[in-house]
Amino acid sequence: MDPLSEKQVRGAFVNCSKGEAARMKLPVGFGELRWEELDFLGWRDPGAPLRAHLVVPAGESGGKPVGITLRVPERSRTSAVQSSLCRICLTSHASSGVTLFSAPRAGAAGRDGNTVGLYICSDLACPLYVRGKRQPSMRTARYEESLSLEDRIDRMRLNLLAFVANVRLPSAT
Numbered sequence: 316m317d318p319l320s321e322k323q324v325r326g327a328f329v330n331c332s333k334g335e336a337a338r339m340k341l342p343v344g345f346g347e348l349r350w351e352e353l354d355f356l357g358w359r360d361p362g363a364p365l366r367a368h369l370v371v372p373a374g375e376s377g378g379k380p381v382g383i384t385l386r387v388p389e390r391s392r393t394s395a396v397q398s399s400l401c402r403i404c405l406t407s408h409a410s411s412g413v414t415l416f417s418a419p420r421a422g423a424a425g426r427d428g429n430t431v432g433l434y435i436c437s438d439l440a441c442p443l444y445v446r447g448k449r450q451p452s453m454r455t456a457r458y459e460e461s462l463s464l465e466d467r468i469d470r471m472r473l474n475l476l477a478f479v480a481n482v483r484l485p486s487a488t
Contacts, residue, residue, distance in 0.1 A: 316353040316372045319380060321345070324356070327370050327382035329421040330482055335384065339368060354472055357439030365389060367416060367439060371479050383482050385416040386430075402434050403478070404441035404471045408451040412437055418482045431481050445471050 319327075321341060328336045342348070342358035360366040367385040374381075399413035400406070417432040419425035436444060443449035445467050460467065 316350050316355065318348075318350040319356070319370065323380065324370055324382065327380040328368075328384060329381055330419045330425050331384040336382070339363075339366070339384075352442065354442045354468060355475060357441070359387075359439065369439070369475075369479075371475060374476065381479055381483070383418050383479055385418050387414055387416060399434060401436045401441060401444070403474045404436065404445045404467075405474075406436060406441070406444040406451060408436065412451050418478075420485070421483045422485060424485055431478070433478050441471055441475075442468075 324341065325336045325339070340360055340362040342356070343361060348356070355372065356368075356370040358368055360368060365387045367387060368382060369385065370380050370382045372380050398407050399410045401408065401413055413434050414437040415432050416435050417430045420429045420431060435441070440449055444451065446464065462470070
């Protein structure tokens with residue numbers, strides 16, 4: 316992912332107001348991010364624990380990054396004996412490692428209360444899980460895949476782009 320300025324990050328959001336984007340707290344250590352290791356920027360808002368944010372790089376040359384504001388449920392059921400699957404990177408976690416994030420749709424549909432939800436790694440660290448740089452907690456085995464690392468990264472990006480495209484739809488289809 317190409318490095319982004321604070322202004323670019325705040326200006327990328329499509330499903331919140333400009334005021335909300337201006338007030339959101341950026342990730343801790345934003346100035347020291349290793350952009351070359353990121354496929355997307357994802358963080359839980361340190362000032363609002365029930366909010367999270369994703370910024371996806373521009374899809375095509377000359378395009379702009381797209382930001383999505385997410386909501387986290389106040390309470391979620393967790394169990395160490397059940398496992399859950401992130402729908403972005405397909406990493407299996409103990410159920411507490413995956414959270415249902417909901418995103419208001421962009422535009423009028425979102426202002427009317429329409430949302431889209433997806434189960435995603437609770438820490439939004441999908442690129443680290445795909446690359447094997449982070450292991451899910453409370454999991455002793457990782458499923459071996461026949462896909463190459465590049466193919467797993469491409470699959471993760473496509474899953475994320477599909478979610479972003481769904482958020483940008485004017486209404487449910």
